[in-house]
Amino acid sequence: MHITLETDYAVRIVEALTRCGKRLDARALSEQTRVPQRFALKILRKLVADGIICSYKGAGGGYELARSPGEITLREVIESVEGPYRISRCQEDTYCCDHTTCRFHEIYGEISQQVRQKLDSYTFAAICLEEGARSCGYDCPGCQQHGEGKGGE
Incomplete structure (x- = not known):
């Protein structure tokens, strides 16, 4: 299992x-x-x-976080691009199998739930802003972390 390139890019953008x-x-x-x-x-x-x-459109337009980084989880960003996280298509409503006799349906459901909970435990504030978080390496004009365009470490 791995995330798609599009999802990796979405995480970078939010970061x-x-x-x-x-x-x-x-x-x-x-x-x-x-x-x-x-x-x-x-x-x-x-x-x-x-x-x-x-x-935001027009002069001075662009993009910014809609909420505090402490309220945005890694799961939200991943699911924004990929849809709800499931370890197997067995978990999808449209997948046809006999869920009552399938031994893996419940197991896959438990694993998927554990992964979702773990992804929910990572906020962008914790990942990016807390003490010990590594420098982003971006050359951000006016960046709070680096001053005026001092990207990198």
Whole structure:
């Protein structure tokens, strides 16, 4: 099991917005995260639709977190891109098997629930901002963590 490239990019985008702590436009996010801009825009739309980030149009527009980084979990970002986490398609309502006799249905359900709970335990504040969190390595103009564009360690 692994997350998709799109999900990895979504996590990077939310990380950059968390660490910089300010509104960034799509171009800046793309450059800082090394996510191709067209792909970043697609991901940004999903994150906006799920209430993880907000978008602003016009001069001074861009994207910023919709909530405190302490309220945004790794699971939310992953599921914004990939949909609800399940270890197996056996957990999907549309998958047809006899759940009453399938020995794996319950096992897969328990494992999926444990993974969801673990992903919920990681907030972007804990990942990015708490003492001991590594520098993001991004060259963030006006970044709270690095001052004026002092990215890296």
